[in-house]
Amino acid sequence: MAWMVRALAGPVLWATLFSGVYALHGLGCARGWQQQPVLWGDLHHMALWALWGAGLAGHVMLVRTMPCDQGIRRWLIVAGAWIGLVSSAFTLFPVTILSTCL
Amino acid sequence: MTDIPPNKAQRALHLHRELDRVWADDPGLRGFFTSVNHGTIGLRFMATAFVFFAIGGVLAMLIRAQLATRKGAFLDSELYNQVFTMHGSIMMFLFAIPLLEGLALWLLPKILGARDMAFPRLSALGYFCYLFGGTTIVLSLVFGVAPDGGWFMYVPLSDKVHTPGVNADVWLLGVTFVEISAMAAAVEITVTILRCRAAHMPLTRMPLMAWYLLGTAAMMLIGFPPLILGSILLELQRAFDWPFFDVSRGGDPLLWQHLFWLFGHPEVYIIFLPAAGALSTIIPVLSRTTILGYGAIVAAILGLVFLSFGLWVHHMFTVGIPHMALAFFSAASALVAVPTAVQIFAWIGTMYGGQVQFRLPMLYIMGFFGTFVLGGLTGVMLAMVPFNWQAHDTAFVTAHLHYVLVGGFVFPMLAAVTWWMPMISGRWRISGLGETAFWLIFIGFHGTFLIMHLTGLLGMPRRVDAYPGNPEWEIPNLISSVFGMVQAMGFALFAFDMVMQWLFGRRSWRNPWHAPTLDWAMPLPAPSYNFASLPTPLHGDANAVLPLAKGQGLLPGAPRGHRETLVVDAASGRPDHVAVLARSTALPVWTAVAIGSFFGLMLAGLYWLAPLGIVATLVMVWRWGAIMGVERDLPPIDVAPGLNLPPHFHKRQTLAYTGCIAFLVADGTVFASLLFAVGFLSVIAPEWPAPGAGYRAVPMLFATAAALLSSAFVVYAARRAEGCRGAPDAAIWTRAGLCASVLALICMCGLAAGLDDPRRHSRDALRAALLGYAAVHGIVATMLALRADRDARTNRLGAERRGAIPAWRLFHQFWLTVTATGVGIVLAQEVL
Structure with missing residues (x-):
């Protein structure tokens, strides 16, 4: 079942990242992080960017390190890794541009 | 080693008699209460679901009759509220989910090459929970206390202050009772697909239907627990005043919406996936080719299963959630169209590459394309926040959801029923009736709901029983009502066609569609034991009907007088052991009665007596365990020449063990949902x-x-x-x-x-x-x-x-x- 776990890794990471970013978004709004300036932005955006960026880095690692499998199993592993990466990049890209708590 | 030598051929009739003695149901009424056979239980699920569908359909006709004119006096407001709530609840909880459960229970062992589902008694328990719970919900309408807060039962409308009667309790307790069957089916389906396949059938070569059902079951294990938890919390608030949703005491009504839609949106895909499985099974056969892009479809299922859990907030776009969070869910809602489109293009490509035969199931498939694609497109429109704000809670959404659900579930399931009916009844259909029914349903549906988009864009809200100040809505509503009646005639004719086929159709020959899958490698109608001997890699398709009937496959006959089936390694399909399954017993029905007594006492408001129901349930559960062990070592079982396997009593990784893990996944999701509630209220709710x-x-x-x-x-x-x-x-x-x-x-x-x-x-x-x-x-x-x-x-x-x-x-x-x-x-x- 190792190949199945590997094929599910990308989508599972997306689900974890999506839940984490959504939770962090709610927590930051409740704690007023958007009003605490950090560097060129605010604490809320920084925290969201950091989490999203770390998650994307994890996805890229999954895409770049393919196990030696073959046939449809390899195809599913590749597909799973890319599904995760594209999903995380697309569904969470709003953290880059939108205001957080309006 | 995958080349298992065949067993010696035997007389097929002798094997049939031996197996039928062991696997057949008890005769008469006793058989109704004691059967645990997947064929019987699956058919019962489907038949009962269609009965509830008919009831829900009658309610839909009442709604259309009321809305046909501006000042409809057909139903008063109170009754109208009950009718539309019951229509939605019946169609979602008592028709769609049980129908897919029934199809899965009936079909899975046949396409996987097994004799039964992994847990036959659980199948029966699920059925009786569904029957008792569903009957209670429907009877509440007769007694005038039916749920009336909408099929999503929003708080605070459904709390004790605003719904002081038992209407909401009927929904909360009844639906939770019914959901036991959904959870039971989810565990069953998961374990059966992972462990009860034919010998050496790896996951990667399973029929696509099995992949779809595996995805469905996984989604049910994760998707239903939030609603179960939400129902328990709301019932605790209604019964004991625990303020989970009461703003003045640190609760929040939005918690209910989150928990409900955490279930509610995946539910759409839970319904769609088995229907898509039927499409992926039927389309290549009726196109005289093989499916295009097996791997791409499996990957699309994988994507759908996950992405569908990231959309739930698009049902809550207007409740005041910050823009950034809305954007997450808007993007996810748009993205989910991709894996759906992959499947649509795979089906179209398959048809393009083959020679399509427009037989009755293919007509329904054409109906699916013409309906579901439109529903998907309006879904993408609704995924866009600005449009959603305009169309929210209007008839546009009603039209969209019917296009998705009828297009994505009803049309494919009607195709599936007509496809597998020869295997169910052993008879061929009477020409002409089915085609007429299809055109009535298709024209009636689009006549009803296409114009309803316009009604919504004209501003008509959902759930209103009269609109005296809006004459511009009257013509489109009248058109919807007229075509609604046409659609109802179509469904009635479909039911008539099925009955006629069952009673008067001529005997069907074997494998009438020339399908390649294992489900057709058996006599028609399907016998109680499915296969006289179980398929091997040598007997892996529908052509193996004679060798399997003669016992040349694995585990021929029932020489030990037990219900036996093969259990394999989850990934590779390597034979692992032989499971001895339960025989006919009344234990499931008594357990359902015990569970029902708890729900009944709660519904009656006898809260302090309700623990008696729990005690009764525990007693019955204890009795389930009593037959699950043996007092002595048993010899290995001859499965094939040179292949002896131990019975399951001697193994650790049994079906029951895998089932416990699947159950704990669902159970853990209940706990995770409870943690979500803690986090949500701690962070978001006022009065903290x-x-x-x-x-x-x-x-x-x-x-x-x-x-x-x-x-x-x-x-x-x-x-x-x-x-x-x-x-x-x-x-x-x-x-x-x-x-x-x-x-x-x-x-x-x-x-x-x-x-x-x-x-x-x-x-x-x-x-x-x-x-x-x-x-x-x-x-x-x-x-x-x-x-x-x-x-x-x-x-x-x-x-x-x-x-x-x-x-x-x-x-x-x-x-x-x-x-x-x-x-x-x-x-x-x-x-x-």
Whole structure:
């Protein structure tokens, strides 16, 4: 079942990242992080960017390190890794541009 | 080794008689209550679902009659509220889900090459829970106390203040009762697909239908628990005034919406996936080719299963959530169209590459394309926040959801019914009736709902019973109502066609569609045991009908007089052992009655008697375990020349063990949903922080530590008991574990006594809920400890026989984990 776990890794990471970013978004709004300036932005955006960026880095690692499998199993592993990466990049890209708590 | 030598050929009639004696249901009414055979239970599920569909359809006609004119006097407002609520609830909970469950239960063993589902008694229990729960919900309409708050039962409309009668309780308790069948089916389907396939059928070469059903079952395991939890919390608020959704005491109505739609949106895909499985099965056969892009479709299923859990907030775009969060869910809602489109293009490509035969199932498939694609496109429109704000809660959404659900579920399922009807009835259909029914349904549907988009864009809200001030809505509504009646005639004709086929159709020949899959490698109608011998790689398709009937496959006949089926390794399909399945028994129906007594007492408001229902259920559950072990070692079973496998009593990784893991996945999701509730209310809800905790801190701390220590010791004891199961020491460890388990439960009672009044604030209610959750699992784990102890003392443990110990270990580890997490959460709340 190792190949199945590997094929599910990308989508599972997306689900974890999506839940984490959504939770962090709610927590930051409740704690007023958007009003605490950090560097060129605010604490809320920084925290969201950091989490999203770390998650994307994890996805890229999954895409770049393919196990030696073959046939449809390899195809599913590749597909799973890319599904995760594209999903995380697309569904969470709003953290880059939108205001957080309006 | 995948080249298993064939068994010696035998007389097919002899094998048939031998197997039928073992697998056939009891005759008469007794058979109705005692059957556990997947064929019988699956068909019953489907037949009952269509009865509820007819009831829901009549309610739809009442709605259309009321809305045909501006000042409809057909129904008063109160009754209209009940009618539209019941229409939605029946179609979602009593028709769609049970129909897919029935199809899965009936079909899966046939396409996988097995004799039955993994847990036959669980199938029967699920059916009776569905029958009793569904009947209760429908009867409430007769008595005028039906749910009337919409099929999503939003709070505060459904709380005790705004719905003081039992209407909402009927929904909450009835639907939860019915959902037991959904959870049972989800566990069954998962385990059957993973462990009950034909020998050496790897996951990667399963029929696509099995992939779709595996995705469906996984989604059900994760998707239903949030609603189950939400229903329990709302019922706790209604019955005992625990304020989870009461703003004035730290609750929040939006918590209900989150929990409901965490279930509600995946539900759409739970319904769609099995229907898509039917499409992927039928389209290549009726196109005389093979499916295009098997791997791409499996990847699309994978994507859909996950992405569908990231969309739920698009049902809540107008409740005041910050823009950034809306954008997450808007993007996810748009993205989910991609895997859906991959499947649509794979089906179109398959048809393009083959020669399409426009037989009746293909007509319904064309109906699917013409309907579902439109529903998908309006879905993408609704995924865009600005448009959603305009169209929210209008008839546009009603039209969209009917295009998706009827297009994505009803049309494919009608195709599936017409496809597999020869296998169900053994008869061929009467020409002409089915085609007429299809065109009536298709024209009626689009006549009803296409114009409803316009009605919505003109501003007509959902759930209104009259619109005297809006004459511009009258013509489109009248058109919808007229075509609604046409659609109803179509469905009635479809039902008539099925009955006529069953009663008067000519005998069907074998494999009438020339399909390649294993489900057609059997006589028609399908026998009670499916296969006289089980398929091997040599007999992997529909052409194997004669060798399998002559016993040349695995496990021929029933020489030991048991219901036996092959269990394989989950990934590779390597034969692992032989499972001896349960025979006909009335235990499931009595267990359903016991569970129903609890729900009935709650519904009657006899809360302090309701624990009797729980006790009755525990007694019945105890009886289930009584037949799950043996007192002596059994010899290996001859499966094929040179292949002897042990019976399941001698294995650790049994079907039951895999089932426990699947169940705990769902159970863990309930707990995760409870943690979500804690986090959501702590962060979002008004009236926080909660008033200071007034409990007696030091005794509470001691009780908590004692419970956790005792619980940890039980895990250790279970491990030791399993380690020395063949020696007399095992009984010592099982007894020690049982005593420690009881001690942990007593400590939890001490904890409960020290809690603040749960009615004071939602934080206190959440803590009580966390403790209640842990205590319920403590009772289950203690029962398993007791069962393991009995096994040790009745010679059910041996060198290879483990009795209930593996399940006990598993549940106890889970109990320890959730208890420790709950304690951690409470401590974190206090510290932070």
